[in-house]
Amino acid sequence: MSEPEPSGQKGHARTKSAVKATRPRSSTKGPLDVDDVPLISPSITSPAVSAPLNVPLAPPAARPLSPNLPPPRQPRMAPLSHHGPRSPGPHPRTPGTTSPNFPRSPALSPAPATPGMRRGPSRPKDFAYLLRPEIYHPLTPLNVPPAFRNQSGKISPDTPIPDLVARGLFRAAAIAATQALTGTGDPAVLPQPEPTDHARIFDLLYTRLACLTLIDCASLAAQEVKALGDLNSPFYFEETPSGGAVHIVPWELRVLNIRLTAMGFGDLRRAIMSFYELAREARANLGDAVAQHDNSAKELWKDRLADLGVRVAGALVEMDDLRGAAEHLSGVKGANGDGEGKMAMSRALLFLRLGDVESARGCVVVGGGGGGDNRAKGDCTVAEKVVLALCDMADGEYGVALRRWEELREETDDEMVGVNTAVCLLYLGRMQEGRALLEGLVGEGRASHTLLFNLTTMYELCTERSKGLKVKLSEKVAAIGEHEKTNADFKL
Amino acid sequence: MSHQRYPSHEVKEPHSVSLKVLRLSRPSLVAQFPLQPPFSSSSTETTHHHRPPIPASLAYSPISKNKSADDANDADTLAGPSDAKPLSSTFTNPDPFILSPILNLPPSFGSAYVGETFSCTLCANHDIPPPIDGGPPLSRKTIRDVRIEAEMKTPAGALTKLDLLPPDHHDDDDKGKQGKTGVDLDPSVYDSSTLQKVLSFDLREEGNHVLAVTVSYYEATEMSGRTRTFRKLYQFICKGSLVVRTKTQSLSKRGPGVKGKRRWVLEAQLENCSEEAMQLERVGLGLERGWICREDLNGWVDQEGKDKPVVKPGEIEQVCFVIDEEQDGDGDGDGDKVAREEGGDGRVGFGVLQIGWRGEMGNRGFLSTGRLGVRVAA
Numbered sequence: 001m002s003e004p005e006p007s008g009q010k011g012h013a014r015t016k017s018a019v020k021a022t023r024p025r026s027s028t029k030g031p032l033d034v035d036d037v038p039l040i041s042p043s044i045t046s047p048a049v050s051a052p053l054n055v056p057l058a059p060p061a062a063r064p065l066s067p068n069l070p071p072p073r074q075p076r077m078a079p080l081s082h083h084g085p086r087s088p089g090p091h092p093r094t095p096g097t098t099s100p101n102f103p104r105s106p107a108l109s110p111a112p113a114t115p116g117m118r119r120g121p122s123r124p125k126d127f128a129y130l131l132r133p134e135i136y137h138p139l140t141p142l143n144v145p146p147a148f149r150n151q152s153g154k155i156s157p158d159t160p161i162p163d164l165v166a167r168g169l170f171r172a173a174a175i176a177a178t179q180a181l182t183g184t185g186d187p188a189v190l191p192q193p194e195p196t197d198h199a200r201i202f203d204l205l206y207t208r209l210a211c212l213t214l215i216d217c218a219s220l221a222a223q224e225v226k227a228l229g230d231l232n233s234p235f236y237f238e239e240t241p242s243g244g245a246v247h248i249v250p251w252e253l254r255v256l257n258i259r260l261t262a263m264g265f266g267d268l269r270r271a272i273m274s275f276y277e278l279a280r281e282a283r284a285n286l287g288d289a290v291a292q293h294d295n296s297a298k299e300l301w302k303d304r305l306a307d308l309g310v311r312v313a314g315a316l317v318e319m320d321d322l323r324g325a326a327e328h329l330s331g332v333k334g335a336n337g338d339g340e341g342k343m344a345m346s347r348a349l350l351f352l353r354l355g356d357v358e359s360a361r362g363c364v365v366v367g368g369g370g371g372g373d374n375r376a377k378g379d380c381t382v383a384e385k386v387v388l389a390l391c392d393m394a395d396g397e398y399g400v401a402l403r404r405w406e407e408l409r410e411e412t413d414d415e416m417v418g419v420n421t422a423v424c425l426l427y428l429g430r431m432q433e434g435r436a437l438l439e440g441l442v443g444e445g446r447a448s449h450t451l452l453f454n455l456t457t458m459y460e461l462c463t464e465r466s467k468g469l470k471v472k473l474s475e476k477v478a479a480i481g482e483h484e485k486t487n488a489d490f491k492l
Numbered sequence: 493m494s495h496q497r498y499p500s501h502e503v504k505e506p507h508s509v510s511l512k513v514l515r516l517s518r519p520s521l522v523a524q525f526p527l528q529p530p531f532s533s534s535s536t537e538t539t540h541h542h543r544p545p546i547p548a549s550l551a552y553s554p555i556s557k558n559k560s561a562d563d564a565n566d567a568d569t570l571a572g573p574s575d576a577k578p579l580s581s582t583f584t585n586p587d588p589f590i591l592s593p594i595l596n597l598p599p600s601f602g603s604a605y606v607g608e609t610f611s612c613t614l615c616a617n618h619d620i621p622p623p624i625d626g627g628p629p630l631s632r633k634t635i636r637d638v639r640i641e642a643e644m645k646t647p648a649g650a651l652t653k654l655d656l657l658p659p660d661h662h663d664d665d666d667k668g669k670q671g672k673t674g675v676d677l678d679p680s681v682y683d684s685s686t687l688q689k690v691l692s693f694d695l696r697e698e699g700n701h702v703l704a705v706t707v708s709y710y711e712a713t714e715m716s717g718r719t720r721t722f723r724k725l726y727q728f729i730c731k732g733s734l735v736v737r738t739k740t741q742s743l744s745k746r747g748p749g750v751k752g753k754r755r756w757v758l759e760a761q762l763e764n765c766s767e768e769a770m771q772l773e774r775v776g777l778g779l780e781r782g783w784i785c786r787e788d789l790n791g792w793v794d795q796e797g798k799d800k801p802v803v804k805p806g807e808i809e810q811v812c813f814v815i816d817e818e819q820d821g822d823g824d825g826d827g828d829k830v831a832r833e834e835g836g837d838g839r840v841g842f843g844v845l846q847i848g849w850r851g852e853m854g855n856r857g858f859l860s861t862g863r864l865g866v867r868v869a870a
Binding site: 161162165168170203206207210211213214252255256259307310311313314317318320322323342343345346349350352353354355356357382383386387390391393394395396412414415416417419420423426427428429430431432433436446448449450451453454457458460461462463464465483 | 510512514516518519520521522523525527528529530546548549550551552553584585586587588589590591592593594595596597599613615617619621657658682683684685686688689690769770771799800802804849850851852853854855856
């Protein structure tokens with residue numbers, strides 16, 4: 001499985017961005033076209049119309065349309081805007097694929113009077129700009145341990161993408177998604193979606209980006225997501241029969257886009273702002289669902305709202321504003337029944353990270369069932385005991401913590417409890433026991449990044465020649481059928 | 493931590509014991525970025541349910557691969573285990589929150605700061621190099637009586653012998669008192685191919701520290717035996733973490749002949765010059781006899797429910813105390829006491845400022861200033 005090489009651009013990142021980071025001019029395209037030829041009669045058909053349209057647009061045409069441009073607050077708008085006249089969108093690049101979009105629906109003609117939001121639903125939108133090969137980076141298998149490489153060599157080329165994802169072959173899935181998007185794969189297996197088939201395009205794009213983040217290539221994903229441009233642009237909205245506007249990009253992709261965009265621009269505050277924008281939409285939808293007594297929609301939007309709240313806290317953590325994150329979380333209601341316990345745990349972890357061990361203990365002891373001192377009653381939940389054990393470790397009381405972890409190991413077969421017990425053992429000078437414990441977990445079929453990292457760290461402590469042990473471990477994990485790991489997972 | 497090896501002079505043959513070192517800063521909570529599974533891999537419509545995240549996107553997954561693989565096929569478990577989601581086992585992971593409770597060992601040495609306790613683990617391993625390709629198998633060696641000793645050399649030049657934990661303990665107690673006997677390493681016996689020790693040392697000085705570790709052991713072959721020793725040096729730099737600036741001013745009524753005790757106000761600025769946020773846990777005065785802290789003007793100290801200040805790198809926290817001369821029971825003699833403590837320059841020392849803090853994951857720090865004083869008005 002090879003990936004399409006980005007066409008003819010090697011080397012410097014800056015040159016790259018000129019091509020790749022081009023904002024999708026699509027958001028301005030429809031109205032622009034209409035403005036350009038305001039008097040098109042519906043009877044004029046594609047050959048005649050598309051020719052002038054495909055000529056790079058005259059800059060003046062862009063002026064009256066500025067309201068449709070995403071608001072200029074995005075810092076990335078500034079450096080990119082001057083490319084506008086030069087790169088008037090995807091059309092000129094892919095003339096073949098775009099022609100089906102013309103002729104235009106007559107519904108578009110009044111567009112100048114009705115800015116972006118209320119675009120005619122009947123006109124199919126063109127997403128050809130997401131099908132360009134130069135957006136997508138080639139992926140090298142070099143950072144995958146041989147044990148896993150051999151395994152992925154055995155994948156049959158006609159394995160459908162969902163199966164690849166399901167089997168944890170995220171690299172293969174990411175490559176296949178690109179092949180489908182760019183039409184470089186086997187057309188029988190990975191047919192290129194029509195430029196108007198946005199459901200499939202976004203599906204593939206999400207698969208691609210999500211898989212990239214799962215194989216430690218989030219920075220590539222952060223580059224590639226730029227092809228989407230500003231998801232708040234009116235271009236991405238579609239009118240509903242009831243007169244409202246719905247976003248056509250799937251929710252998951254929008255959430256992922258926020259994180260990746262923030263990574264790409266190194267601006268987490270922006271992510272928080274974007275999460276709030278999504279939250280506003282979720283709230284509105286929740287209101288609608290309540291009004292329509294649509295219970296399943298209500299639950300969905302409630303969950304999404306709660307999810308966003310927690311993600312805002314996550315962005316604050318990434319900004320190192322732990323206090324702020326804790327404050328924020330105290331006002332967020334968890335989803336479902338287990339929400340409250342999760343919130344207590346989340347806040348406790350925040351305080352632990354901050355070093356405020358007493359506040360961390362307070363999160364579980366006060367929040368716990370009976371009130372008062374739960375520890376004495378012994379009716380703590382597993383999560384509460386976990387927090388208390390972590391607190392003991394933060395206090396440097398590894399012996400006390402070890403007893404808690406060992407108790408927990410009898411109650412639950414949670415991987416985390418096993419890993420933390422082993423860490424505790426190492427701090428007590430009992431690494432050999434910890435190592436045996438971790439190897440036992442691998443034998444049970446666990447293989448989280450942390451488990452492998454800690455185990456390979458112990459291997460490094462055990463011998464000058466740890467490489468053999470690490471390779472063996474990678475073979476063992478590959479044999480379990482665990483999803484593909486990278487060399488970094490085994491410190492190879 | 494850079495290290496150099498000092499090969500012992502008499503032996504050229506590689507050592508049969510290796511020494512490995514890991515700084516034991518606090519273990520860290522692992523971050524995670526939970527992701528929803530791609531929609532094409534789920535049969536349901538996207539708008540029906542908020543689905544559980546892809547297990548691979550979590551710091552640790554709730555399901556053991558082996559257990560789930562028995563009945564369900566892998567595809568279901570990985571793509572969205574809608575059925576196989578026992579709440580009890582997923583519950584400890586607070587997804588979608590970014591922090592998870594699973595702990596990572598320290599990935600690197602990091603920075604060492606004054607006021608912290610430096611802790612690290614030493615592992616002496618039975619590590620006989622394999623025979624060189626094609627060469628004859630090396631004669632079987634037994635490694636006995638392995639001992640580790642560690643010393644810390646501080647910038648001022650002091651050499652401190654460090655206690656190593658856990659103390660040696662053996663099943664055969666008759667071998668002697670702890671510390672006197674080493675440990676036998678035998679890879680064929682479970683759990684005994686490595687001798688692990690943990691040490692800690694309070695960092696008090698800025699500058700170059702050298703951790704010197706000496707490993708000695710008795711190497712026995714079928715024919716003979718010898719005692720071998722090697723020493724490794726690990727050098728690291730300890731940086732300042734907190735800059736403390738103080739100022740004292742008199743609050744007493746001015747003028748000669750004013751009766752009563754004298755009073756001062758002590759202000760201090762604590763600047764975090766490390767690269768990590770610190771939460772001040774305790775800022776207090778260690779006063780000498782004859783002085784009393786009348787008022788602690790910092791609301792958060794020793795008060796329940798008050799947030800302790802978090803000082804981020806480069807930030808400053810200001811604290812303030814009011815100090816009185818202690819009054820004797822009979823109300824006189826104050827002047828005498830102060831006079832007794834005076835040096836020649838009219839300065840009176842009253843004590844030190846002590847600052848305790850917690851860093852990431854509860855890492856403790858503690859500093860005490862030099863002796864602070866006031867100028868006694870003539």
